[in-house]
Amino acid sequence: MSRVWNFSAGPAALPEEVLQQAAAEMLDWQGEGVGVMEMSHRGKAFTTIAQAAEADLRELLAVPENYRILFMQGGAIAHNALIPMNLMGDRKVADYVVTGAWSTKSQKEASRYATVNIAASSESSGFTTVPALSDWKLSADPAYVFTCTNETIGGVEYPFEPDLACIGRGEVPVVADMSSHILSRAIDVSKYGLIFGGAQKNIGPAGLTIVIVRDDMLGRAMPHCPSAFDYKTVADNASMYNTPPTYAIYIAGLVFQWLKRQGGVAAIEAQNVAKAKLLYDFIDASGFYQNRIDPACRSRMNVPFFLHDETHNEAFLAESSAAGLAQLKGHKAVGGMRASIYNAMPLAGVHALVDFMRDFAARKA
């Protein structure tokens, strides 16, 4: 067996220890005589797995008591529709802050269910930055303000938490798509009305979608919102109204345990800071590679970069792949390269990437 350094944006690398434990338990989970995929979601064994996963996630993110954690399906794209369907209530307008491809997609989808007000946008900068909170123009009575706090494609991450109390609008709930940086840094959950994200970057397999929602946001769903996607119904049934993605929840639980063994979110954040610094500092000093994002808003998770001389792109991809560095091609909307360095990517993997990039530049310069 030979594993590569996997820089995929998602589905992405998982901690090897987690995969090994899952492999060991594939046929027989802790003496049950069946694997997790073969268990009833209502049985004692799976209930134990799901409750532990939820408790560990609550502990890792210090989720307050008045928030519910939902294990759902649909991915972040489905929740772009489910969020207005669940949260509009009697209100007409939802505010969106647009910072790249994912928040653009979210606001377009929401406009099918609500009147969307673009409260702020960094489009004029080419989505290379995050508009300062003081420049957000909230509408009079929005149901919520939507943010995507890490733009996976553009490589832009909020350098601040969107705390609307700072602009005198603390009564408006903030919704955050944290798909690509959840659990990578400490956050104050109490600043948000709803946090959501697909699992396939920092948590586990695709198919599981995490929703963390404040109690008072529940019970406002539109009459035609599907029952299985009504956040209140899901919360009232402890994520078992329908059959949840059981195996994905099990793997997520193993990832949460792994993260706790690493020292939790604060410890992984310190590693993520070190990894991102190593890569960005090298890129900036190289004279061969370039990252175009406002340095204050550079993502610690997704690092897009370009070769100054793009005629070397194909060789870069072929040679990096041959050197065991996989999935470095940039998103088609951006071009160039992108290295996604989520929690499961160790510092050694980033060193391997930088060593390759230095050597490649020396050979081609």
Ligand code: PMP
């Ligand atoms: N939002 C963000 C920030 C993402 O990175 C992604 C996936 N790359 C999505 C939404 C869409 O997720 P899914 O395809 O799982 O619906």
